[in-house]
Amino acid sequence: MAETEQQSGSTPEDEAHEVTDSVTFMVPKKEISMVPDMSKWKRSQAYADYMGFVLTLNEGVKGKNLTCEYKVSETVEKLLDLLETLDRWINETPPADQPSRFGNRAYRTWFAKLDQVSAHAHPYTRTPLHTHNPTHKCARIHYITCHEAAFAAFLCCLCKVGALRVDDQLAIVFKVFNRYLAVMRKLQKTYRMEPAGSQGVWGLDDFQFLPFIWGSSQFVDHPTLEPRHFIDERVVNEHHQDFMFLECIKFINEMKTGPFAEHSNQLWNISAVPSWSKVNQGLVRMYKAECMEKFPVIQHFKFGSLLSIQPGKP
Template identity: 35%
Template sequence: MESVQSPPQTQPGQTFPVLETLDPSRPHRFIKPTKMINEGSDVSHFLTSKAYRDIGLFVMQLNRAMCPRKVKGEDGKEMFRTFHIGSEYETKPVESARKLQELLSRVESYIDEAPPDPGPRRFGNVSFRKWYQLLEERTTGLLRECLPDTVLSFGSESSGDGATALDEIKAYFLGGFGSAQRLDYGTGHELSFLAFLGCLWKLGAFKDGQPNGDIERNIVLGVFEPYLRVVRRLILTYTLEPAGSHGVWGLDDHSFQPYIYGSAQLTRAITDDEPMPLEGSLFRAPKPGLVVKADYVEEERKRNMYFSAIGFINDVKKGPFWEHSPILFDISGVKDGWGKINKGMIKMFNAEVLSKFPVVQHFPFGSLFSWERDPDASTPQQSIHLANQPMGTSSSPSGGGFAGAAAPWAQGTMMPPPGGAGMANSRGPWGPDHPAPRPTPPQGNTAAPWTRSSDRPSG
């Protein structure tokens, strides 16, 4: 018997939806994750699926947890509590996060067993395949060692094909470390690791933490940030190619989520009962424009995930920041604070990660992240955004794509259609005072139109 997928849950004392946790007393039918997105038109179905709904809910849940909180000091005065890299959420996490840190440390250690081949190479280093083979061979044992028995034995009943919780968890875990075939890594792999954490959440792995944001901070700072460090070492060691990247017109060659959680770290403080702010910044937060100051980034990357991601760009790219990262440079000119940047990042994640065939095509679907249609999904509006998705050889054009905002979490976060090559208020040297030619971005790509001060996100 397959357990019923319940509506999004809320944690005690608050009204903001969170990813569901399955009832361990009810049998659950696991399904070995399978590739379902084979052509551009399949993305339209994905955007109305339970998997899309759950991914969005989990991202929004983690995002809100990273927003600073208003607290009362001993003298009764209002204070702000912030959450940063290197805090107790990373150094003294709950046991579930600590075991995942141990898991990541073991994974990273395999690099020493698969040193990169010497000599220059045009593409990724083939030794990455040896590293990945080691990972594949050892993953089952690692997961059994680092995950609770209650998770691995969840739902005693297996499906006809013998699928287990481990089968689903393992698929997303392995998908989180790049492609051994293509020698690349990108936001689709990052998305797979998020799904791995989402599987663990659904199966009750994180019940050892406090609700209302505390356990989520253990996940983001105690697990996801260490994961990013492992991935960055893999990229540097094996010169992995960007996967599904827009090149210079993408936000980042390899990652997206640190920009969401990192901007949340710097938004205006809220109480536990308030929604995410749409604009404004934490008192004395660094100005967005400081991302172009390499020395400042080098210091702030130790505390903030947004600046940590920028710092890695500086590690791998040379030249003027505006030249190699024009979208991030445009965003650095936002005048309405980190709250607006955070809201825009959610929009862009929806548009540039979840709605793009090259990114989501390898995402597999099982029972925990299901291909089934979300019964509560609203009928998505047709838009230009998905109209140019790649088509399979056996398919016929669908007549246009969807906006990709069917799930409730995505309402009010749809990315507006990109305007053109330039921006009205661009900070770059290609602006009105510097008419040097600027390359035309690929059709359908985002030029971060939400960075315009007059274009406040809705919702």
């Protein structure tokens, strides 16, 4: 495994066996309301399960292209249909004409459709869609790391109830999560969503983190492409359809101007790392320290029967 630290969390292969018909499901709720509560999160079964899920997928995509062959199950198809619907709603809800740099108010119309549909969804799937609705809190419309983590947690829960299985691993990342990224990028561009934390503790990217982890794993042991190559725009344009990491770089290049070293300094520094395995290990550590262990991200998580705030199993 690129990340050698052992995790106590469950994986897609065994999580489904933990959830039986006898389980009484509870409505998920927030548990992290103050910074001192973070100690509960870091000791929780939810933390172990979530990071176990992330690292299992990280191992599963190692050395594989986005265009490789893999199974696409009925559950995956349904998730793709849902994301396609969300994408279509963006087309049907053009941005309003307003003199605002960030946060077009038309997003509220788009979100109202999502809110209405998710209110009738299965109780397992409802919570991640409601994890953080920025329009109810402030005038600006944000996209922050907790949104990405909420969707990943949603996929983790689908594994825990057996809707997604071990042979769905590649499809989870390459089909579902990649399609989710496309929808999020379209939302960010269309409604000028503000990248909260872009100059704060996250540092890697304005909006996303997981595709850099899984994308760097795709490159492990690649015969020709090294970390130094991802800052070469020619390489990005030639190979972005095969590698999630390069697709992220392509989006950055489209959204930002000026020298790469100035607008994406953290990534520029990463390009000097000698191997993709080292990049992958470093990004996993960074994700834990700068996202999973930061109160501004975790305060939005909701915990219940599937992702429990109770202490993890020894």
